[in-house]
Amino acid sequence: MPSLTFVLPHWLYWALLVVFPLFAMAMARRGRSDGPRVYSLPLAYFVLVTGGMLGLHRFYLKSIPWGLVFLPLFAAILYANAHQRDARSAYSDAANIVRVSTSTIEREEPRLAEADASLAGLRAEVAAAEEGSFTRRAAERRLQREERRLESSRQRLEAARIDLREQQAIAQTTGESRDFWENVAFIAFVAILCLVAVDALLLPFLVRSANRKLATEGADEEPLQPLSGEFLKDRANIHPGPSGWIDRLSFYSGEFVSYWAVIAVFVYYYEVVARYVFNSPTNWAHEGMYLMFGMQYLIMGAYAMLSESHVRVDIFYAPLSPRRKALADILTSVFFFIFAGVLLVTGWIFAADATRVSEVSFTDWQLAYWPFKWAIVVGAALLVLQGLAKLAQDFRTLASGVPSTPGASSTPGKA
Template sequence: MPSLTFVLPHWLYWAMLVVFPIVAMVMARRGRRPTPGNRRLYSLPLAYFVLITGGMLGLHRFYLKSLWGLLYLPLFFAILFANAHQRTAREAFSDASNIVRVSQSTIERETARAEDDAAQLASLREDLAAAEEGSFAKRSVELRLKRQERRMESSQQRIAQAEADLRDKQVVADSSGADRRYWEVFAFVCFLAILAFMALDAVLMPMMVRRANARIDDRADPADEAVDAVEQSEFEKDRSHVARGWSGWIDALSFYSGEFVSYWSVIAVFVYYYEVVARYVFNSPTNWAHEGMYLMFGMQYLISGAYAMLCESHVRVDVFYAPLSPRRKAMADILTSVFFFIFAGVLLATGWIFAADATRVNEVSFTEWQLAYWPFKWAIVVGAALIVLQGVAKLAQDFRVLATGVPHTAREA
């Protein structure tokens, strides 16, 4: 299989975080064009989008409710199976080849050493024969001779062991090398087959979309209507928290900022899909996917705080709070708001310090991707500012409820 060397450019990363949510928000509001029977048609641009992002799994076929998408799955799993065997064979080949190299080096080194030892051994035996019986010189030569014989024996043992390892591991290296080449070719052929199917589907996509839409009759699908009703009710439930009046502008800002960053989760799906394919299909794990996504989720967590506060989605213990009347709830919120503003103020101040320091030194990540950190730290400031503004709006609405006893959604604030 060929390797992937693509590294996401920094400018494309930031453009993706800005442009994709805007396009998604527009598409979510526009929806798909309904048929006379209130059925929604399949979209050709969306079909091509699914082909590009999930074509290796045939997801575009499943989007169009075509069972031919099942043809992609065996090929994709065959690639995963082949790559798993290829990795095993590559590891075995690497280990065996390393032992072969070490054994060859040992044989060369010890053979030359053994030849020198043999020459020295012959010289020592001549010296022993010439030495006077019982003399100190003869005892010295005998000791040197024994030491040289032990050294010679040790070299011969190392040579014998290296030759045995060379014979055994050379067979393993040849076998695993052949297995690696076989599975590499097998995976590549499956990959080419998937590319051929994707190219064919890219040409046939307009016809496939027309056929999928032709299968739609004039009867409304209760399942689709139920899904639409749930989605609409969830949207309206969250949207109902936006008050009227001047505080409603802050509520709207919190609402749309939360909706904006929510679509970043969809980006994560695409990026991690690419990471899985790059890692397990092409054996080319990225050095940017994980870092880019966890930094993105950090910003999402910070910026969506105001949205969570607006929709009352934060986790809290409300055993005593829930049964209270609207006026008493407002009183409790006003009394406890001092703790909220302390927290939000500290978050804003420290976030500003962190962001300013990171901007001044142009702080970047420690990975090979070298992504600038200062935009992420300014997200702390943005998130804290949104939370402070939402806290001000909530405080104003609580004072109104305290004065009138009417929830903020009932009348203008």
């Protein structure tokens, strides 16, 4: 199997985080329609490019039987690569032992070949020395050391020869297994590429066929509509002035970063394919995504507050009337502003320090950290603004009794 060496450039990472949400927001609004749902040829090609190895374009067009053809081939690639990795590891270990054994044999064989002459000379020294003399005892010690050294050398040589015979056999077997599974994975990969190429040509006909079938059987359901528009219009009618602008800012910033989750789907899909199909794990996918999700979590705080999605214990709060709810929110807002204020101040300190020292990530990718630190500031600022808007709305509700949330009941005991 070929390997993948692609590393996402930093500029492309930031461009995706900015451009893709804008494109997605425009497409979401462009896709609003009162007519029946139809299959889209551009979307079908998009699914083909991103998920063609799994046949997802076939599943998108409800061509289930042919879509199932892709799955065994993809599973064969995963299975073959798993065996290939095991065989490669075993081959590497055996080849390393073969190298060490060969080196040992090349070193010890000449030494043993000279052993007879060396021992003969030492024995002659012992025989020539006077019995009981210091010279004889010294010669005997040298002879004993040389005999022990040579015996140790023979043992090493014998062990090296045994290891060489065994590991050469293992290296040959595992090498053949590695090549076999590599060929299996490559053949399955080529088969998938051929199927994808054929489907790329057939896709216009497949889309038309799917739309004819859809028209005959009837569309499943109406497409989901974006939450903007009516929701913000109702809030603007209830809360005119700066609160309406803050609501819009919180809403659109939340909608903007929500599309980052779609980027994560594609990136992790690439990581899985690169790791398990091409044996080429990335050093940027996981880091880039968890940093992106950290920014998303921070910036979405104001949107969650706007849509009242934060966790709250409703056992006492839900039965209250709108005025009592507003009073409770006003009294507890002090804790919110303490948290949001601390987050804003500490985020500013972190971001300023990271910008000053040009802090980068700890991996080989070395992505700049200061934009992520400034996301803390942006998220905290949005949260403070939305908190102020909520506080103003609560004061208006306390004075007028009109609930601050569009569609909420003004009857006590109903939320």
